[in-house]
Amino acid sequence: MKSEIVRTSGVVLLVGGGECNPELLSASLPDASAIVAADGGASVLLDLGVMPDAVIGDMDSLPEADQRRLAPGVLHRISEQDSTDFDKCLRNISAPLVLAHGFLGARLDHQLAALTVLCRHADRRCVLVGQEDVAVLVPPDLPLMLAPGCRVSLFPMGAVQGRSEGLRWPIDGLKMTPDGRVGTSNEASESAVRVTVDAPKMLLILPVACLDALLDGLRAAPKGWPAP
Template structure:
């Protein structure tokens, strides 16, 4: 499989053109050495005094003024209109984890599109970071430590089942589907939560305060989903 435009041995920051205030962006900049913009997301990076290492997208929202501030060899136009800029970026970043800001909040349709891409690209570990929530596609096995009583929501993007430990309402024996059984508003009842899933279809949705815990868990997950056939 083509590894894409960006390759890194450490987490990569991806910034979109949605809700991405300075107080959300600044701590993420400190967590990543490579910073990529999805089209108009370059404005947030430039506003923070950071020149993107790459800009990827159809470039319909990258202003001429911002483009002039970025070296031409860092701007990568992908003209096709069959995928979102987020999808274009994610499939072109090969890294242990992508921290993605500017894709939650603002517009619900954009949020839904981003979550769909997480399920479409299960082999590209990605953590969506917003003001209120962090979201990731659950790998085959995930273990993380959280305060007891933490909100822990699971939402299926397709048919999926599995087992859990450390949740107030265990998922063992349930078959999830977006139009049938979902797992929102669960919570932890132990300091360690362990999940095992049988398909790359389950989103984990946690409070924004769980960013560090979820980041560690994703980076230390024992396996990841293969690329779709």
């Protein structure tokens, strides 16, 4: 079996070429065990004065001038066109958590592709961080501490059922599908929220101000989804 390009026991900061929240991105840099760029995301990091540990992608959006600025051995070109650069990165990173900036916002088709990748690689725990929202694939059991009234959106990417505590509209007993019952615009009715699901098909979308609360919940979550 081919080994991953990046393997670490800490948090990986993954940067794409899309819109980033500069304050959150800069705040994430000191705690990252490894910094990875998806193709053109390398330009974002280089402009911040940060040399990525790895750059992964087909390199169709990374200018040659920036490629020449990279340290030797950093660039990992994957030429196949059957997957996105985000997919190429996530399947080649082994880490307890990936914080991915630059994959939400700007183009809806890019956002949809990124959300699909989260489901495709459910065993790779990854949080997408955008300007307004954060999104993650819900693990089997996720506890959260949120302010009452906080927006909590649940969107099924396939058939999935679950249970909830602390939500204004509980999801217990609901059969949720993308073309049927969804759970967007729910909200926390109390500070302690818990969501459990029976399949790696449910997206959780929270306001970006809830990033720390989400990370705390993921650390407390007892297990993730197994590798396929």
